[in-house]
Amino acid sequence: MSLVSFRPLSPERIPDLLELHAANAASYSPGDRHRYFESLIAMEGLFLCLFVDDQLVAAGGLQKHEDYWWLHSLDVHPSRQRQGWGRRLIRELLAALSPGPAEITTIALNAASGAEDFYRRLGFVPYDPGDGSDVAHFCRHFTAAELKSF
16 A cells, blocks of 8 residues: 655755655746745745655645635646546645634635646636636635535
């Protein structure tokens, strides 16, 4: 049986994240991505790394904005995609959230090309932020109960 663990982002995990990100053919330079991951450590939010038998399989985070949370940098190693790891990571991130004062928590994201159906299957719906970009934007509103049972 495999040992699955979730670990917070820390400076010593950045090289593993850069490798995971490169495996997904990301277009950012390693230097830009390294600075980006360093900034995530200091942000208000949560960024988790999912390990299976001490191998980094997936990583992603939620960043707090005024009235919603932004799901970002969700990467699953190509050899582990379509095995439920992305959903499991999102479930762990959502379970760590406390519902807002309105008892509704909104999660928004930009879907990577090819990931649109994944987010639709998880109940996220497309929306147009009116910024003229060709990036696929998605969001979903969760009740407190839905956050805990996702």
